[in-house]
Amino acid sequence: MDMNNLLEMAGVNGALQDPDTAHLAIDVHRVMSKNLVPGLQVETEEAEGVIRVRIRVEEGAHIHRPVHLCFGITHQQAQQLIDMDVEVGRKARIEVLSHCIFPRATDVRHQMQARIHVGEDASYRYLEKHIHSDRGGLAVYPSAQVELERGARFSTDFELVRGRVGTLAIDYVLTGRYHSILEMVSRVNGRGDDDISIREVGYLVGEHARGALTSRVAVRDRAQAQVYNKLRATAPHARGHVDCKEIIQDDGKATAIPIVEVVHPLAHVTHEAAIGSVDTKQLETLMARGLDEDQATELIIEGLLS
């Protein structure tokens, strides 16, 4: 299996052939291919045990097509450490589709530590999709510190629903200034003895800053999940919402810790958290159309994580 197989698996081969679509493909710590478009700079430095990636979107640049980042590991055993700096210039816009593909992993550690700065009135959208092996020998540690300037927008969507999770520990800290918007969505499907930890902390420090942290997690077999979402609003008219839903089956275990902290009388943050088995009415409606209980449950979870 080579990198091309991985890209095919992620369904991005076509995009990577397109000269107008920027991409960067990395196998462990080695750059396999790269294509840039005007307004986008990507520098990489391959070092022992780490690859450093520096992404810069020039001021005012609008990158019209999504940029593909492919982080794959073709080996069964490997450690991948990605150290990333992202700078989105003032009034720039970019959407990144990040594909993390580890279909053969039996003992793989994938770690990403990122520092992201989104400039004034700029927008950075980051979608991270994982494809894992069914064996569960993976440890994934994505972490980031995100700074949003006045009027900036950052949204991220993390999806790990194909293959076994293994160990996952998401750790994001975000700070939003005046009129900024931060949105984080995480969707994870755990089974076997998967261990899921999601920690997202947002600081709404600027007037009219807005934030939303959303987590959707399913755990079955003996899998466990802990979701810690915190939003702290310290400025007038800051608005936020924390929303966590976890479905458990079998001997799965789930914990949700939504924390909302408001230290200004004109700020407002809300939260909702629900943990439990599949809703009976949803289940019985599908069963009344002829699906058995397992099929109905799968469909409900598929929707929740879609």
Next chain:
Amino acid sequence: MGILEVSNLHLTINGTRILNDVTLDFWEGHVHAVVGPNGAGKSTLAAAIMGLEGYRDVEGDIRFEGQSITGLSVDQRAKKGITLAWQEPARYEGLSVAKFLGAAAADGGITAEEALEQVGLSPARYLHRAVDKSLSGGERKKLELASILVMEPRFVMLDEPDSGIDVASLHKIFEGIQSLRKQGATVVLITHSITVMKQAEHAFLFCGGRLIDKGRTPSILPYFEGECLPCDHQNVPTRGGDEHGHE
């Protein structure tokens, strides 16, 4: 003999008798209405026929095409062709209309697109939307009916089919009911509405968990025309007598 027969059905929930010695049968290919005041046991009867959780522990018998179904699960009953549309349909975060309808679809039956058209929803607008809170109650109600149309059931119970439906859309619901009938389904309408009740050929009147009266729909209609007021579950169809219809 009806396609579905209920015999001496009793159901007690948390010490309260909700259905009390109900015996009736539904005729194959006909449209029936089950009517009565709030708390009469109409929806409970449907839940017991469908075998929903909390409504399975019945005394008496429910037979479909001559065979008892009381020991069957919801999906086993559905596989026989029995189904139910809830008064308040379920919402599904993230589940697309296409998948929701696809899950119900019978082999060789009408398509999701055709079913949506029949209930007055544009396939182009709805197929890729989620069956979630972004849809109004009326839209979900129509979707639920569409999911039943694609299923092509043999016995379908529609609980308050007009609930949340605007007047302009009501005829689409009625067309859907007629489509079900044309498919050969036996239809049961659980309703408070005269307009809906008039879609049925036969009606069963419930009060206090008991079947009070049954007959051709016109004979049961007076209950909805102010000629009978709720009393201590002793009301009978008015045919003279006092204002409660008591002789």
